[in-house]
Amino acid sequence: MRSLLSKVAVGLVFVFGGGLWAASAVADDVAHKVVIQVSTDDERTQKIALNNAVNIQKSLGVDEVKIEIVAYGPGLGLMTTAGKQSQRVADLVLQDITFSACNNTIKKITKKKGAAPKLVEGVGIVDSGAVRIIELQQQGYAYIRP
Known part of the structure; x- marks a missing residue:
């Protein structure tokens, strides 16, 4: 169970963190x-x-x-x-x-x-x-x- 929660947490960080990074990259295009x-x-x-x-x-x-x-x-x-x-x-x-x-x-x-x-x-x-x-x-x- 702990392993599953860890994987879900890592997945959420990847998905939402990646989205935030992408938004940041668009805002700072130079x-x-x-x-x-x-x-x-x-x-x-x-x-x-x-x-x-x-x-x-x-x-x-x-x-x-x-x-x-x-x-x-x-x-x-x-x-x-x-x-x-x-x-x-x-x-x-x-x-x-x-x-x-x-x-x-x-x-x-x-x-x-x-x-x-x-x-x-x-x-x-x-x-x-x-x-x-x-x-x-x-x-x-x-x-x-x-």
């Missing part, structure tokens, strides 16, 4: 996940952030890494059409790099200037840039701040 913070208007630092993303993608492979660049505060300019790196951001959107702009920052700019900044096509908006970084880190993303 080997690496990286979030890059941009919170400065320093052009050199912004270029480094973009270079980091490109170099990581080249090194690990496009299909092996998910990269999200999150901008807030003075760093939001990176993701606007008026930014010096706007064309590069647009190109990187097409290379499966995700860009997320902080809505708190957008609201402050809108209130101060009377108009919302125009974002590069393909840039997404998140409620809070800082909170987005926290959420991504909790999901296992490696954190980089150039």
Whole structure:
């Protein structure tokens, strides 16, 4: 009887554990996940952030890494059409790099200037840039701040 119970227990662990593993594998379909913070208007630092993303993608492979660049505060300019790196951001959107702009920052700019900044096509908006970084880190993303 004890042997039968042991076999049933092992079988249940295999069946349900395998199912959990499969669900986990679907949720994490890439080997690496990286979030890059941009919170400065320093052009050199912004270029480094973009270079980091490109170099990581080249090194690990496009299909092996998910990269999200999150901008807030003075760093939001990176993701606007008026930014010096706007064309590069647009190109990187097409290379499966995700860009997320902080809505708190957008609201402050809108209130101060009377108009919302125009974002590069393909840039997404998140409620809070800082909170987005926290959420991504909790999901296992490696954190980089150039």
